[in-house]
Amino acid sequence: MKRNRLPAVTGVAAAIVVGLVLAGCMFFTRPPIERITWYVSSWSEQATLPTDVSLSLYFDGDGYAGSTGVNDFTGKLDRNGHTLKLGEPHLTTRETGTWTQQTAERAFLTALPQITRWDVQGSSLTLTGGDREFVLVTR
Numbered sequence: 001m002k003r004n005r006l007p008a009v010t011g012v013a014a015a016i017v018v019g020l021v022l023a024g025c026m027f028f029t030r031p032p033i034e035r036i037t038w039y040v041s042s043w044s045e046q047a048t049l050p051t052d053v054s055l056s057l058y059f060d061g062d063g064y065a066g067s068t069g070v071n072d073f074t075g076k077l078d079r080n081g082h083t084l085k086l087g088e089p090h091l092t093t094r095e096t097g098t099w100t101q102q103t104a105e106r107a108f109l110t111a112l113p114q115i116t117r118w119d120v121q122g123s124s125l126t127l128t129g130g131d132r133e134f135v136l137v138t139r
Helices: 006-028 099-114
Strands: 037-043 056-060 063-067 072-080 083-086 117-121 124-129 132-137
Touching (some): 099 132
Antiparallel strands (some): 037 132, 063 072, 117 124, 124 132
């Protein structure tokens, strides 16, 4: 009696296709920090932000953008695994805010190029570099 081998071959082929699809998804999923607006909740220099200060970051591909609550900025981004290099931010606006806002803006923008690592835990993103640590959250 001859056995039909088609179901066995079909099963093996299906398993290979599923494996390739899953492997492809691993390489083409976006990093968990991209296309999310992250808001700074604290950083090593300031445990909590003053109520009139709102700092945010948004990562996409090889660039980043953000807001200091007064001005918007953009910059280049190099990422490899959990290492991160933010290029010097370029302000796209030149508005003036309160003294507190301007002081926070200057400190934040000066610190960004020093960031070297990132880590996501739940809805918190921690950026570290040098002696600074920023904790950002989604809203």
